[in-house]
Amino acid sequence: MTRRRKIYEGKAKILYEGPEPGTIVQHFKDDATAFNNKKHDLIEGKGVLNNRISEFIFTRLNEIGVPTHFIKRINMREQLVKEVEIIPVEVMVRNVAAGSLSKRLGIEEGTPLPRSIIEFAYKSDELDDPMVTEEHITAFAWATPQEIDDMMALSLRINDFLSGLFLGIGIRLVDFKIEFGRLYEGDMMRVVLADEISPDSCRLWDTATNEKLDKDRFRRDMGGLMDAYQEVARRLGILMENDTQPPRTGPVLVK
Amino acid sequence: MTRRRKIYEGKAKILYEGPEPGTIVQHFKDDATAFNNKKHDLIEGKGVLNNRISEFIFTRLNEIGVPTHFIKRINMREQLVKEVEIIPVEVMVRNVAAGSLSKRLGIEEGTPLPRSIIEFAYKSDELDDPMVTEEHITAFAWATPQEIDDMMALSLRINDFLSGLFLGIGIRLVDFKIEFGRLYEGDMMRVVLADEISPDSCRLWDTATNEKLDKDRFRRDMGGLMDAYQEVARRLGILMENDTQPPRTGPVLVK
Ligand SMILES: Nc1ncnc2c1ncn2[C@@H]1O[C@H](COP(=O)(O)OP(=O)(O)O)[C@@H](O)[C@H]1O
Ligand SMILES: Nc1ncnc2c1ncn2[C@@H]1O[C@H](COP(=O)(O)OP(=O)(O)O)[C@@H](O)[C@H]1O
Ligand SMILES: [Mg+2]
Ligand SMILES: [Mg+2]
Numbered sequence: 001m002t003r004r005r006k007i008y009e010g011k012a013k014i015l016y017e018g019p020e021p022g023t024i025v026q027h028f029k030d031d032a033t034a035f036n037n038k039k040h041d042l043i044e045g046k047g048v049l050n051n052r053i054s055e056f057i058f059t060r061l062n063e064i065g066v067p068t069h070f071i072k073r074i075n076m077r078e079q080l081v082k083e084v085e086i087i088p089v090e091v092m093v094r095n096v097a098a099g100s101l102s103k104r105l106g107i108e109e110g111t112p113l114p115r116s117i118i119e120f121a122y123k124s125d126e127l128d129d130p131m132v133t134e135e136h137i138t139a140f141a142w143a144t145p146q147e148i149d150d151m152m153a154l155s156l157r158i159n160d161f162l163s164g165l166f167l168g169i170g171i172r173l174v175d176f177k178i179e180f181g182r183l184y185e186g187d188m189m190r191v192v193l194a195d196e197i198s199p200d201s202c203r204l205w206d207t208a209t210n211e212k213l214d215k216d217r218f219r220r221d222m223g224g225l226m227d228a229y230q231e232v233a234r235r236l237g238i239l240m241e242n243d244t245q246p247p248r249t250g251p252v253l254v255k
Numbered sequence: 256m257t258r259r260r261k262i263y264e265g266k267a268k269i270l271y272e273g274p275e276p277g278t279i280v281q282h283f284k285d286d287a288t289a290f291n292n293k294k295h296d297l298i299e300g301k302g303v304l305n306n307r308i309s310e311f312i313f314t315r316l317n318e319i320g321v322p323t324h325f326i327k328r329i330n331m332r333e334q335l336v337k338e339v340e341i342i343p344v345e346v347m348v349r350n351v352a353a354g355s356l357s358k359r360l361g362i363e364e365g366t367p368l369p370r371s372i373i374e375f376a377y378k379s380d381e382l383d384d385p386m387v388t389e390e391h392i393t394a395f396a397w398a399t400p401q402e403i404d405d406m407m408a409l410s411l412r413i414n415d416f417l418s419g420l421f422l423g424i425g426i427r428l429v430d431f432k433i434e435f436g437r438l439y440e441g442d443m444m445r446v447v448l449a450d451e452i453s454p455d456s457c458r459l460w461d462t463a464t465n466e467k468l469d470k471d472r473f474r475r476d477m478g479g480l481m482d483a484y485q486e487v488a489r490r491l492g493i494l495m496e497n498d499t500q501p502p503r504t505g506p507v508l509v510k
Contacts, residue, residue, distance in 0.1 A: 104385040105377065117390045122360065130359045133388045135372045
């Protein structure tokens, strides 16, 4: 077996060269980081769950016509995606005040926002992903006005769809962060959803109990991260067989 | 003499009820503050200079058709203005990287920006005037999309005019901060420039030497604040008679 070329190793994932030109293998690690890597830990099994959850969400998004980089899941930790030129702007969509918005604007966590708010951050570890506006993005040519429009329109569709999806399984989609990339096809270019969508990149609160089912459990030292991610996967109907049942040791009687 | 009613005392100015309904007297104090009042000092004569400089700039802006609150200067420290409903959003216009933008985006101070950038901050002392975007402003109804458009269009005109004005007197307009208000006239409402424009609210660098002629001298403990403000006033041609010459003691010989 020949060794694959590693293209990039990030905080939570590794990118390898894919089998075909223009493809990439996205490998989900178990690393949990927060506050731009100042806090770091290994959470066994997190990568496996995020791979499955992100596969599920990207597949559903592809089905409703939201273009994404996703091709298929390859194994427990890896998925095949189309290589894109990542736009260096993180897009946050917020439905309920939480995290940095609560702090910055003095709005209590959990307060529903008057309407969904889109925020942008410049993707830069050294600068701690500073919040930026369309003014900065266009002035520094990180994206064109057309690309910003595309990202915003797609973000709102994704927000509508995911809000509904999670609501149906008793989860409030408080906010989430996504990344987009430029997909070149011949001499055409399209803005598509890239990276991942998982409890690492969303705030997910149980609608009944307000329990956090996302990475805030890690950021805030609440423990129970894997249980929470597993609960999300279970409600989405994508838990691996052996996670809910004792290992099968033989034929099972059909009742 | 009857005592005027004080409406508001801020960090640098006091507002009194004006002689007519719908008017306000804006009184310029000598207080210098920075970092949202964490640093405070009295700089004798600053209020007098800012009153004169702001009068000069607002008069010129009125002349080119930029609507402002300014009516007239009353005395050394006071000016009569139209009462407006202040929009709680500070507008920053930046031509050259400096201050918080340099820090936030890691761009060296003094780097010319690819184009002028407008930023907004939510006017809140408790929250340290956090940067916000059009998304926050409209979601929380601090201003309507139309008002944001008006503020941006006026800001760009003001930037063009002031850049030219200062360039003509050997000063680079690096950035500035302005405030707008809603002026109600009958059942009409207009967005007009309010507050002040002075070396307190601009970054002004000498084009030849890069010397700072603005409040950064105070923020950065450089000293010479009054000299700098006086130099700006002098170059604008508005220094009070007795500031450049020894007091006149008698008739002066015409050469
Ligand atoms: N389809 C893609 N093509 C190229 N790069 C991608 C694609 N999808 C995601 N990426 C990038 O791959 C990296 C994923 O690894 P991650 O651990 O999230 O990195 P980081 O620490 O930079 O967030 C990110 O930098 C992301 O922008
Ligand atoms: N024409 C006006 N009508 C009403 N309020 C005004 C007008 N012009 C300026 N203001 C407000 O008056 C105050 C001026 O005082 P200042 O010391 O600058 O206060 P602050 O500490 O709030 O910045 C500001 O809050 C400003 O928004
Ligand atoms: Mg990432
Ligand atoms: Mg002020």
